[in-house]
Amino acid sequence: MYKILEKQVLSDVTKLMVIEAPHVAKKAKAGQFIIVKIDEQGERIPLTIADYDSNAGTITIIFQEVGQSTMHLGTLEPGDMLATFAGPLGHPTEIENFGTVVCVGGGVGIAPVYPIARALKQAGNTVISIIGARSKDLLFWEDKMRSVSDEFHVCTDDGSHGRKCLVTDPLKEILEARKGSVAKVWAIGPAIMMKFVTLATKPFNVPTIVSLNTIMIDGTGMCGGCRVLLDEGAKFVCVDGPEFDGHKVDWTSLLSRLQYYREEEHAAIEHWKHHCNLEKAITDGGK
Amino acid sequence: MAKLDPKERMKIPRQPMPNQDAVIRSGNFEEVALGYTEETMRKEAERCLQCKKPACVEGCPVGVLIPQFILALREGNMTKAVEAMKVKNNLPAICGRVCPQEVQCEGKCIVGKKGEPVAIGRLERYVGDFELAHRTCPLAAAPATGKKIAVVGTGPAGLTCAVDMAREGHKVTMFESLHGAGGVLVYGIPEFRLPKGVVFGEINYAVDCLGIDIKTDHVVGRSVSLNELLGEYDAVFLGTGAGLPSFMRIPGINLNGVMSANEFLTRVNLMKGYLFPEYSTPVKTGKRVAVVGAGNVAMDAARCSARMQALQAKQTNGDKGEVHIVYRRSKDEIPARGEEVHHAEEEGIIFDLLTNPIEILGDSTGKVVGIRCIRMELGEPDASGRRKPVAIEGSEFEMEMDTVIMALGTSPNPLVFVDADGLERTKYGTAVADTTTGRTRKQRVWAGGDVVTGAATVISAMGAGKRAAADMHKFLKGEAPW
Ligand SMILES: Cc1cc2nc3c(=O)[nH]c(=O)nc-3n(C[C@H](O)[C@H](O)[C@H](O)COP(=O)(O)OP(=O)(O)OC[C@H]3O[C@@H](n4cnc5c(N)ncnc54)[C@H](O)[C@@H]3O)c2cc1C
Ligand SMILES: Cc1cc2nc3c(=O)[nH]c(=O)nc-3n(C[C@H](O)[C@H](O)[C@H](O)COP(=O)(O)OP(=O)(O)OC[C@H]3O[C@@H](n4cnc5c(N)ncnc54)[C@H](O)[C@@H]3O)c2cc1C
Ligand code: SF4
Ligand code: SF4
Ligand code: FES
Numbered sequence: 001m002y003k004i005l006e007k008q009v010l011s012d013v014t015k016l017m018v019i020e021a022p023h024v025a026k027k028a029k030a031g032q033f034i035i036v037k038i039d040e041q042g043e044r045i046p047l048t049i050a051d052y053d054s055n056a057g058t059i060t061i062i063f064q065e066v067g068q069s070t071m072h073l074g075t076l077e078p079g080d081m082l083a084t085f086a087g088p089l090g091h092p093t094e095i096e097n098f099g100t101v102v103c104v105g106g107g108v109g110i111a112p113v114y115p116i117a118r119a120l121k122q123a124g125n126t127v128i129s130i131i132g133a134r135s136k137d138l139l140f141w142e143d144k145m146r147s148v149s150d151e152f153h154v155c156t157d158d159g160s161h162g163r164k165c166l167v168t169d170p171l172k173e174i175l176e177a178r179k180g181s182v183a184k185v186w187a188i189g190p191a192i193m194m195k196f197v198t199l200a201t202k203p204f205n206v207p208t209i210v211s212l213n214t215i216m217i218d219g220t221g222m223c224g225g226c227r228v229l230l231d232e233g234a235k236f237v238c239v240d241g242p243e244f245d246g247h248k249v250d251w252t253s254l255l256s257r258l259q260y261y262r263e264e265e266h267a268a269i270e271h272w273k274h275h276c277n278l279e280k281a282i283t284d285g286g287k
Numbered sequence: 288m289a290k291l292d293p294k295e296r297m298k299i300p301r302q303p304m305p306n307q308d309a310v311i312r313s314g315n316f317e318e319v320a321l322g323y324t325e326e327t328m329r330k331e332a333e334r335c336l337q338c339k340k341p342a343c344v345e346g347c348p349v350g351v352l353i354p355q356f357i358l359a360l361r362e363g364n365m366t367k368a369v370e371a372m373k374v375k376n377n378l379p380a381i382c383g384r385v386c387p388q389e390v391q392c393e394g395k396c397i398v399g400k401k402g403e404p405v406a407i408g409r410l411e412r413y414v415g416d417f418e419l420a421h422r423t424c425p426l427a428a429a430p431a432t433g434k435k436i437a438v439v440g441t442g443p444a445g446l447t448c449a450v451d452m453a454r455e456g457h458k459v460t461m462f463e464s465l466h467g468a469g470g471v472l473v474y475g476i477p478e479f480r481l482p483k484g485v486v487f488g489e490i491n492y493a494v495d496c497l498g499i500d501i502k503t504d505h506v507v508g509r510s511v512s513l514n515e516l517l518g519e520y521d522a523v524f525l526g527t528g529a530g531l532p533s534f535m536r537i538p539g540i541n542l543n544g545v546m547s548a549n550e551f552l553t554r555v556n557l558m559k560g561y562l563f564p565e566y567s568t569p570v571k572t573g574k575r576v577a578v579v580g581a582g583n584v585a586m587d588a589a590r591c592s593a594r595m596q597a598l599q600a601k602q603t604n605g606d607k608g609e610v611h612i613v614y615r616r617s618k619d620e621i622p623a624r625g626e627e628v629h630h631a632e633e634e635g636i637i638f639d640l641l642t643n644p645i646e647i648l649g650d651s652t653g654k655v656v657g658i659r660c661i662r663m664e665l666g667e668p669d670a671s672g673r674r675k676p677v678a679i680e681g682s683e684f685e686m687e688m689d690t691v692i693m694a695l696g697t698s699p700n701p702l703v704f705v706d707a708d709g710l711e712r713t714k715y716g717t718a719v720a721d722t723t724t725g726r727t728r729k730q731r732v733w734a735g736g737d738v739v740t741g742a743a744t745v746i747s748a749m750g751a752g753k754r755a756a757a758d759m760h761k762f763l764k765g766e767a768p769w
Contacts, residue, residue, distance in 0.1 A: 023510050043567040068567055084466040086504035220464050220506055221700050222530040223550035229541045253541045256653030260543045264569030271564035
């Protein structure tokens with residue numbers, strides 16, 4: 001069992017937790033992820049390692065409540081236990097001094113892009129960051145991102161904060177203005193955002209790394225459920241990734257695979273909410 | 288029973304195994320084969336001729352003392368039967384249920400030359416179940432030696448090695464990447480064929496009686512590497528199995544509705560998807576399922592699909608649907624256990640033999656709608672001695688399907704080879720290890736089971752775990768230097 005040590009509410013639907021997991025913290029690196037399962041009945045879901053402290057033996061995760069598992073996780077509090085916490089999984093990000101790089105973080109993707117931007121900055125790169133979300137209340141870590149960036153842009157879809165635009169707008173301007181000098185782009189966020197980032201960088205031929213968030217079970221290469229089609233054939237995101245050359249990804253297939261369990265996900269939420277309400281009714285009634 | 292002569296023994300018919308009714312059982316996940324009663328067990332035991340040179344033993348990969356344990360059963364001496372069994376086989380309740388007996392022990396039994404062989408597997412299961420029901424930590428461990436052993440993987444190979452080493456007094460720690468121990472016995476083989484309680488009985492014995500520590504959620508090669516384990520432990524056994532699924536190289540493989548048997552079975556068994564939404568992991572089983580392949584894995588996937596369809600039909604008051612096994616060779620070449628094929632047929636699984644998929648067809652949303660197949664015929668025998676299937680030109684046809692499950696064989700997961708310099712691998716990805724001692728090319732590292740042989744059987748994995756433990760123990764005592 002793994003103890004939740006700390007919890008922060010970053011936005012209505014985005015939460016941060018610090019988990020006690022020395023076996024993961026000892027080896028964790030930026031770009032890797034863990035698999036968490038809340039309890040006996042829970043499903044195994046992947047979450048990126050947003051930060052880690054090997055001395056304290058802790059891992060920081062940040063998650064957006066999009067379905068039953070993440071909603072359930074969001075209700076837990078410091079002191080509560082998680083049944084499974086496996087990792088670190090996947091390959092770490094390859095950090096070098098590339099020159100000028102752009103880091104794009106969309107929504108909850110801001111969390112995993114931050115340690116990458118920080119490491120790139122420490123390695124001597126000129127770091128340009130773009131973060132974006134649907135609206136102001138979904139943004140977080142603006143200050144942290146700014147502190148590791150040489151140039152910084154904030155966008156919201158509805159204009160409630162920063163510029164009213166999509167992350168691809170400032171990205172295109174930067175690529176245009178600095179033609180030939182941007183060495184690499186990182187993009188982490190919803191699959192659809194990553195797809196459009198790769199479409200934006202393609203004409204400029206700038207290598208673009210994306211971190212794919214496919215559906216997973218084991219996270220160790222055993223099921224193949226996480227497979228993604230690249231130009232060279234199918235790869236397993238959990239062991240071959242999670243980072244890939246975004247220009248090689250078959251986005252249509254990836255996006256459709258993310259939708260496959262949609263009906264079941266709704267059923268799971270309904271069941272869980274019903275259960276929660278029942279429990280609440282019982283405890284409230286007892287008061 | 289009075290003493291019988293061989294002729295009389297040969298006249299006793301093979302005692303049938305009582306099974307759950309086919310119609311009822313294809314709608315639930317409870318065990319199919321119900322086990323012998325004491326009476327049928329005694330009758331079956333009487334059929335053994337107690338051969339001086341028992342051929343059955345040669346057929347068993349670990350050489351179980353078959354006539355001895357059967358004689359003890361016949362005499363009603365259960366303690367002796369368990370003792371005789373345990374000399375070679377730690378897990379009789381498991382092997383009795385899942386060994387491919389017809390090509391191993393029973394395949395060689397002399398009684399089988401004229402009629403049906405002695406039901407060695409069913410008798411073995413009886414011994415195992417008795418032992419599980421009555422176990423009270425009988426075999427205490429030897430005094431502590433102060434040596435520390437790491438066992439990677441908690442499947443039958445790892446469990447056997449761990450238990451044998453712990454009995455010798457060594458301190459054993461097991462590492463498992465998943466959240467539960469048991470390997471394929473838990474995530475692959477379904478409840479209706481091998482109840483998880485049987486496997487947990489063995490695991491509890493290891494933990495409670497022998498003090499073995501099991502560290503789940505530890506992925507060796509990621510959480511900790513083999514080289515790091517060697518810094519902390521005196522010896523390491525690798526029993527990481529062959530869990531990496533393969534997919535056919537045909538168009539449409541990434542469509543929604545195509546999955547590996549490992550994914551499907553893991554969702555159903557390990558994650559208890561059949562209890563969704565009580566359990567959060569969903570399983571999607573369509574109305575028309577094609578399972579490609581005909582090994583044990585394929586039979587399990589097909590029979591789980593049929594059960595999932597029945598559960599869904601009950602919930603929606605709809606019809607059940609169909610499950611097809613699509614296999615490119617003929618019935619004679621089917622590699623699955625005979626009993627499983629028989630059970631699958633009884634449960635209404637449709638066998639499309641001499642048929643090979645060449646394309647998976649999808650709709651505009653990326654979902655499977657069918658498969659395109661080609662008919663096959665058997666040609667000359669290939670390297671494996673089996674007749675090679677050859678496509679019949681112009682025989683392509685399409686079948687409507689909404690789910691395609693690939694059960695095409697697996698290879699070892701490469702993660703354990705990360706930061707493990709000197710641990711040699713074959714071109715098939717299996718670890719190189721000596722067949723009699725289990726020693727790899729890396730000092731103080733042993734390996735056995737599917738990680739060495741590629742996908743094989745439970746009993747061969749156990750045998751390898753046992754041989755490696757014996758050699759490891761000798762090495763640690765200084766009797767067999769590296
Ligand atoms: C390597 C990896 C790292 C990840 N890291 C993080 C992380 O750090 N933080 C985080 O919040 N999530 C992360 N994800 C995604 C996360 O695993 C999923 O959001 C989670 O599994 C959803 O589970 P659920 O039961 O709550 O929702 P589900 O019921 O499974 O999904 C609910 C709905 O949300 C949609 N959905 C699923 N995943 C996403 C997604 N990633 N973005 C937008 N919509 C989605 C589904 O299509 C579905 O309609 C990561 C995924 C991978 C593969
Ligand atoms: C669906 C199915 C049905 C089968 N039916 C039969 C049958 O009827 N009869 C029969 O005899 N055989 C059957 N088999 C084959 C049999 O189950 C295997 O041959 C046997 O389980 C192999 O045992 P093992 O100990 O080598 O490996 P496994 O049972 O595969 O166990 C390996 C364990 O190691 C873990 N692991 C892997 N990598 C790592 C790592 N890096 N770090 C930590 N842990 C790791 C895995 O999670 C797993 O728990 C079947 C197999 C399947 C898949
Ligand atoms: S272990 Fe398997 S092959 Fe050996 S005797 Fe028992 S059932 Fe037969
Ligand atoms: S070969 Fe058959 S009859 Fe002979 S000892 Fe073995 S089980 Fe008994
Ligand atoms: S999650 Fe199972 S293989 Fe990647």
